[in-house]
Amino acid sequence: MKIPVMEIFGPTIQGEGMVIGQKTMFVRTGGCDYSCSWCDSKFTWDGTGKSTAMKPEEIIASLKEIGGDAFSHITISGGNPALHKGLGEFISQCHEQGWKVAIETQGSFWQDWLTAIDDVTISPKPPSSLMVTDFNKLDTFMMNLKDSHISLKVVVFNEEDFDFAEMIHMRYPAVPFYLQVGNDDVFTVDDQALVSTLLTRFEWLIDRAMKSTIMNDAKVLPQLHALVWGNKRGV
Ligand SMILES: C[S@@+](CC[C@H](N)C(=O)[O-])C[C@H]1O[C@@H](n2cnc3c(N)ncnc32)[C@H](O)[C@@H]1O
Ligand SMILES: Nc1nc2[nH]cc(C(=O)O)c2c(=O)[nH]1
Ligand code: SF4
Numbered sequence: 001m002k003i004p005v006m007e008i009f010g011p012t013i014q015g016e017g018m019v020i021g022q023k024t025m026f027v028r029t030g031g032c033d034y035s036c037s038w039c040d041s042k043f044t045w046d047g048t049g050k051s052t053a054m055k056p057e058e059i060i061a062s063l064k065e066i067g068g069d070a071f072s073h074i075t076i077s078g079g080n081p082a083l084h085k086g087l088g089e090f091i092s093q094c095h096e097q098g099w100k101v102a103i104e105t106q107g108s109f110w111q112d113w114l115t116a117i118d119d120v121t122i123s124p125k126p127p128s129s130l131m132v133t134d135f136n137k138l139d140t141f142m143m144n145l146k147d148s149h150i151s152l153k154v155v156v157f158n159e160e161d162f163d164f165a166e167m168i169h170m171r172y173p174a175v176p177f178y179l180q181v182g183n184d185d186v187f188t189v190d191d192q193a194l195v196s197t198l199l200t201r202f203e204w205l206i207d208r209a210m211k212s213t214i215m216n217d218a219k220v221l222p223q224l225h226a227l228v229w230g231n232k233r234g235v
């Protein structure tokens, strides 16, 4: 089964969440069932980017061509990679290569292959995204992954988003929880100004989390790749 691939890149570091700093290759699929106002990867779903339909073995070959032997971890992102049934075969083939596989998804769409993933990041969307979470779907999604290595990651832009993050953490208290700084200027090429803004937002998010008794065991992180490379793609 073919998979729509927008880009394959790396090795680079995972800049976000539960395995931040991990050396990894990225496979970014096309298409999303959401349309977040501040999505930093809009080209995967707004028609401005072009995908290539690839078989699992073609993606494996491309990863080897681009990354050589200098990696052992793959991160699948998008778009929403969970829209693509064909990724199941790709994940098996990665494991046959001895690679670990991580995924970034928002928890809106289930695939049975999700239980085969080594690191699952689920990122429900706060009010500022203008998306509305279907909690029936998310509850089932979380239940299905109860024996997996998972985490929740909520992007926060404002106080209302923080309240949403607290609600999500309370709903799934046993799941490792990450707060992530929102980038509200995903097109600027002025890296210095962007980094300065992001660090100010990071400081605000740290302060806010420190005041919250609900966030006593949360982790607060920036997008490390944005601090290093700004809005550059393919890093
Ligand atoms: C581009 S999304 C792709 C995966 C999946 N659709 C999702 O949203 O989880 C990857 C991660 O980037 C986060 N993200 C997207 N736009 C962002 C922004 N402007 N600032 C901070 N994080 C952002 C998402 O919340 C998600 O955790
Ligand atoms: N370095 C790096 N880390 C990331 N973590 C999540 C990413 C994503 O776009 O899903 C991403 C990305 O695009 N680059
Ligand atoms: S769910 Fe993820 S890829 Fe889809 S629009 Fe939102 S941030 Fe972008």
Ligand SMILES: [Mg+2]
Pocket (backbone or CB within 6 Å): 040, 041
């Ligand atoms: Mg990104």
